Amino acid sequence: xxxxxxxxxxxxxxxxxxxxxxxxxxxxxxxxxxxxxxxxxxxxxxxxxxxxxxxxxxxxxxxxxxxxxxxxxxxxxxxxxxxxxxxxxxxxxxxxxxxxxxxxxxxxxxxxxxxxxxxxxxxxxxxxxxxxxxxxxxxxxxxxxxxxxxxxxxxxxxxxxxxxxxxxxxxxxxxxxxxxxxxxxxx
Numbered sequence: 644x645x646x647x648x649x650x651x652x653x654x655x656x657x658x659x660x661x662x663x664x665x666x667x668x669x670x671x672x673x674x675x676x677x678x679x680x681x682x683x684x685x686x687x688x689x690x691x692x693x694x695x696x697x698x699x700x701x702x703x704x705x706x707x708x709x710x711x712x713x714x715x716x717x718x719x720x721x722x723x724x725x726x727x728x729x730x731x732x733x734x735x736x737x738x739x740x741x742x743x744x745x746x747x748x749x750x751x752x753x754x755x756x757x758x759x760x761x762x763x764x765x766x767x768x769x770x771x772x773x774x775x776x777x778x779x780x781x782x783x784x785x786x787x788x789x790x791x792x793x794x795x796x797x798x799x800x801x802x803x804x805x806x807x808x809x810x811x812x813x814x815x816x817x818x819x820x821x822x823x824x825x826x827x828x829x830x
Contacts, residue, residue, distance in 0.1 A: 653802050659690050660807045673738050676777035684774035690782040691760040697789040704796045718750045727826035733784045733808045744785035756781035
């Protein structure tokens with residue numbers, strides 16, 4: 644995979660991040676993580692579709708012979724190679740909160756935001772109230788983490804243009820505490 648290809652995935656993430664930032668102008672997210680809207684639905688749907696694409700890219704980087712097809716397949720491959728992805732922290736500048744988008748992820752269990760994405764994707768008429776700011780935030784933060792892993796695995800310089808997510812450690816954008824490195828790559 645060429646650097647430009649990975650940069651294109653990053654640019655798409657920045658577009659989605661801009662959409663989340665714009666939506667936050669109309670519904671204050673601070674103290675209202677359960678507010679829901681079509682805009683959050685769109686962000687969740689697009690971020691999770693892109694997340695699935697990046698899952699596949701990372702899996703191919705780990706083992707080109709694997710053909711993962713679902714979240715449990717991705718977990719088997721990614722968590723075997725990068726088990727500390729679950730500890731990766733993201734500071735959300737808009738609400739000044741630290742989150743771990745993959746904290747619950749195990750080989751047998753999805754994250755809450757992935758499960759809720761599946762609900763609204765397949766049964767929006769029943770689960771539209773799950774199209775919340777919180778799920779949009781975590782979906783986008785999950786994509787953010789995966790893209791940073793993809794950059795790192797590809798031995799490319801981590802991007803630093805995110806305005807919504809950051810970390811004040813050495814690398815300034817996403818790190819394990821104090822090391823300046825993603826958890827699975829810390830020395």
